[in-house]
Amino acid sequence: MDQAIKISGLQKSYGNTAVLEDFELSVPSGNIFGLIGPNGAGKSTLIGILTGLLDYDGGQIVINGRELNEQNEQNIKRQIASVLQPPLLFEHFTSHDFLHYICDIYNIDMQDRQQKMDSMLEYLGLSEFKHAKINKLSAGSRKKLSFCAAILSQPKILFLDEPFESIDVISIGRMKTILNRLQEKGVTTIITSHILEIVENLCDDIAILHNQKIIAYLDSETRKELQKDSSLSEIFESYVEVEKPKNDVLKWL
Amino acid sequence: MFKKLIEYNWKVFRQSLTGTKIAVFIIYGLSLALIFSQIISTVYLIITLQNTQLSEMFKWYTPQRGRFILLVFANLLWLSQFFFTNIRLMKLKENRKLLTWGYPVRKLSQYLTLLTFLHPMNLLFNLSWLILLIFQFGSTYYLPIALGIMILNFSLIFSAKFRVLTVIKNYQKWLLALFLTVLVVASAMVESLFSSTLFTHFESYIPQLNKILVVLPGGLIASAHMVLKPLLAQIMALFFCGAVILLLHRDHTFNTQQSLQILSSQSTANTKTGWFRSWLCSQTGNHAGKYLYYVITHPYNKIQALLFVVFPILYVPYMVSRMEELGTSKFLVLFFFMYAPMGFQLMFLGNMFGYEHRELLKSIQFPEGLEHQLRERFLGALIIPLTLLVIISGAEVIILMDVENMLSIVLGNILIFEAFLLIFLWSTFNQFVEVEWVSFSFTQPVISQSVAVTISLLMFLFSAIIYIPYGSYEEFKQIGMLVLIAISSFCIYQYIDNIEQLFTSKITPDLWTRL
Incomplete structure (x- = not known):
């Protein structure tokens, strides 16, 4: 199977603190890939590096067959899109202007962009906020708008950092439908989330990131085996060996 | 308590x-x-x-x-x-x-x-x-x-x-319309x-x-x-x-x-300034257009811009008519003349990277070279102050008809412009984190009163040194200004040349950690 992303020997540190050390990961093309791990494991840093926002100290990253370097950077950026936490939006634009701007940047055909924009906004319940300034939108609407912008840029790889946080149940369902449609078209999606139930239902392969490394890679076959007896949450806890608190530590409570 | x-x-x-x-x-x-x-x-x-x-x-x-x-x-x-x-x-x-x-x-x-x-x-x-x-x-x-x-x-x-x-x-x-009407009548009558x-x-x-x-x-x-x-x-x-x-x-x-x-609540209120943004983007490029749109539509900046224009319009005609009586205080006229381009420079360049804060991260993700984006933004921010500098230097030559000091005046204008350009560029790197979203509110301006007063005082002192004629030493002053202009031009060139590196080494990591 083709690899959408192949990372080998990746190093990243902030000052003297290593965040990723000899990091290795391969994400198959067309996969909805879940990346889970405790707080501070380095998930967001990894997304930051892969979306070109952060430099890294060493190693190699290959995205859709091209090595991520200065020469290929723009070509790679054209193939990827992301929804970060918190979402990056142009606060003083209206939702409509923002999506237009994104379409301009990604050279989306003028003829059908309006129809695409309107249908996305309608599907995710954002039509009434079309001409409202983004800084007046609620947290959930902002997240959905960021998702719309990412989809409209027609990416081959989609990075979603905590995409379902602050979003209502109906919209989560619709976002999942969109992600499944994109998968049918061969788009690879990488999702980081702490809501393990969603990751469990939506993702094909899942990797657990802990202590600067991938400590477990669960492809769909392995998951089926493991999840016969236990939930993803229990599997996660068994891999991430967190020191259990003493029984009487909260006795004052 | x-x-x-x-x-x-x-x-x-x-x-x-x-x-x-x-x-x-x-x-x-x-x-x-x-x-x-x-x-x-x-x-x-x-x-x-x-x-x-x-x-x-x-x-x-x-x-x-x-x-x-x-x-x-x-x-x-x-x-x-x-x-x-x-x-x-x-x-x-x-x-x-x-x-x-x-x-x-x-x-x-x-x-x-x-x-x-x-x-x-x-x-x-x-x-x-x-x-x-x-x-x-x-x-x-x-x-x-x-x-x-x-x-x-x-x-x-x-x-x-x-x-x-x-x-x-x-x-x-x-x-604004009322103010401009009064202004036109007042300046005609002054x-x-x-x-x-x-x-x-x-x-x-x-x-x-x-x-x-x-x-x-x-x-x-x-x-x-x-x-x-x-x-x-x-x-x-x-x-x-x-x-x-x-x-x-x-x-x-x-x-x-x-x-x-x-606290701000969700609102569906319509905002219809999209045509202006589109026009700016089509004229100056997507990145410069977006930045200019932000600066120009900021309510505080609108008033500030008006003041930068009003102040010289009211004072300069009167002072020009009294040039003979002003004597060594003539430099005040030149100071007031430079007030508008410097004011706009402060407005447009004072916080070039802090203005949009973490929105810049979105721009970095775009499939366009960062260097191209940053240069476009820098040149876009310079358009209005630079145009004003050219117009004002030309107007000074025509209005003042001071052939003897013409070269000194033009060199002085360029030197002041470049010196403050360097100050603003330096501050835009070192002070950018100060800008937060609250800065866009009306009562919390991006450029604080302390900074505006400090810049005005510096400009006044600088004008006094540059514009006062030095008599028989005038030539030395001109050579000195030429050397300083050459040095500041080199520094500005270096800055533009290293803009991407400076940005990725300082601003992007800072913005990321504040995400």
């Missing part, structure tokens, strides 16, 4: 201090001290002139004229106070956090309102009034009534300014006004003018001593002041409480 609030705000302030900020505060403090000493010495001079013995020394001095000078000064002082009074509350965002820890909202609002009185600019004007009033009353025995008048005046200004700003915010377009017979027969107008000036706010304060010397009048006035101050304080506290408790 009040002590704890002060301690908390002091800690917040201390943590926000950087090397640059300390320097700005020192220059700001010096500027305020300079302004204060100017006001007090003027007050002293005006009041002392009313003394009979001194006034006998000056033949032109008559009691009517003396009173006219005092009333004009008092009203100008009041107008300046209205203009510069800082109604900004201390770190609202930080103090709002105290509410979640159980700090009572009413008490917090009251204390924050009281603390606005201690803003250096507000203290400067209030102390000036206090000193003027004590001088007028002639004894410190009248201190309580002087204090009462001073606080009442401040409270009234605070309330009025808050409402005026709200009206300006709501009726910007209409007010020369004829000064050369007309008005000044020849000015003496006969003074009594009538005094009657008008005395009922204006400044005139009322300056004349308070005439009616408030009797003890009974003082007691009644103090009672009146106290009651009004209490009412106004309640009003201020209520406004503060609203600001503390209201």
Whole structure:
């Protein structure tokens, strides 16, 4: 199977603190890939590096067959899109202007962009906020708008950092439908989330990131085996060996 | 509780201090001290002139004229106070956090309102009034009534300014049109006004003018001593002041409480400035267009831009017509001429990377070279100030017809422009993190008063050094300026050349950690 992303020997540190050390990961093309791990494991840093926002100290990253370097950077950026936490939006634009701007940047055909924009906004319940300034939108609407912008840029790889946080149940369902449609078209999606139930239902392969490394890679076959007896949450806890608190530590409570 | 609030705000302030900020505060403090000493010495001079013995020394001095000078000064002082009074509350965002820890909202609002009185600019004007009033009353025995008048005046200004700003915010377009109309009429009349017979027969107008000036706010304060010397009048006035101050304080506290408790809510209100953004983007490119759209549509910047234009339009024609009398102060004309391009430079370049804060991260993700994006933004920000520089240098050559000093003037303009360009570029890298979303609100401007005052003072001093003719040493001055222009041009070139590297090494990681 083709690899959408192949990372080998990746190093990243902030000052003297290593965040990723000899990091290795391969994400198959067309996969909805879940990346889970405790707080501070380095998930967001990894997304930051892969979306070109952060430099890294060493190693190699290959995205859709091209090595991520200065020469290929723009070509790679054209193939990827992301929804970060918190979402990056142009606060003083209206939702409509923002999506237009994104379409301009990604050279989306003028003829059908309006129809695409309107249908996305309608599907995710954002039509009434079309001409409202983004800084007046609620947290959930902002997240959905960021998702719309990412989809409209027609990416081959989609990075979603905590995409379902602050979003209502109906919209989560619709976002999942969109992600499944994109998968049918061969788009690879990488999702980081702490809501393990969603990751469990939506993702094909899942990797657990802990202590600067991938400590477990669960492809769909392995998951089926493991999840016969236990939930993803229990599997996660068994891999991430967190020191259990003493029984009487909260006795004052 | 009040002590704890002060301690908390002091800690917040201390943590926000950087090397640059300390320097700005020192220059700001010096500027305020300079302004204060100017006001007090003027007050002293005006009041002392009313003394009979001194006034006998000056033949032109008559009691009517003396009173006219005092009333004009008092009203100008009041107008300046209205203009510069800082109604900004201390770190609202930080103090709002105290509410979640159980700090009572009413008490917090009251204390924050009281603390606005201690803003250096507000203290400067209030102390000036206090000193003027004590001088007028002639004894410190009248201190309580002087204090009462001073606080009442401040409270009234605070309330009025808050409402005026709200009206300006709501009726910007209409007010702008009205202001421009008045401006055009005023600038057309300014020369004829000064050369007309008005000044020849000015003496006969003074009594009538005094009657008008005395009922204006400044005139009322300056004349308070005439009616408030009797003890009974003082007691009644103090009672009146106290009651009004209490009412106004309640009003201020209520406004503060609203600001503390209201957080932005979801809104579907339509905004229709998309055509303007599209036009800017089509003319200057997507990145420059977006940045220019942000700067131009910021309400504070609209007013600021208007002032940068109004100030020279009002003063320059008058000063140009008086060039002969100005002598060595001629440099003031050149200083005022440069006010507009420098003001716009401050507005457009002062916070080139901090303006949009983490939105910049979105731009970095775009499939367009970062260097291209940053250069486009930099050149876009320069368009208006640079155009103004060219127009003004050309106008100076035509209007002043000072062939002898023409080269010096043009070189001076370029040098000032480049020197401040370097300052703004430097600050845009080192101070960008200071800008937060709250900076886009009307009462929390991106460019703070301390920075604006510091820059104005620096520009004034710089102009004095550059524009004053050096006589037989003029050639050396020109060579010196040429060398400095060459050095600053090289620095600017280096900056543009390294813009991407500077950005990725400093700004992107900082923005990321603040995400």
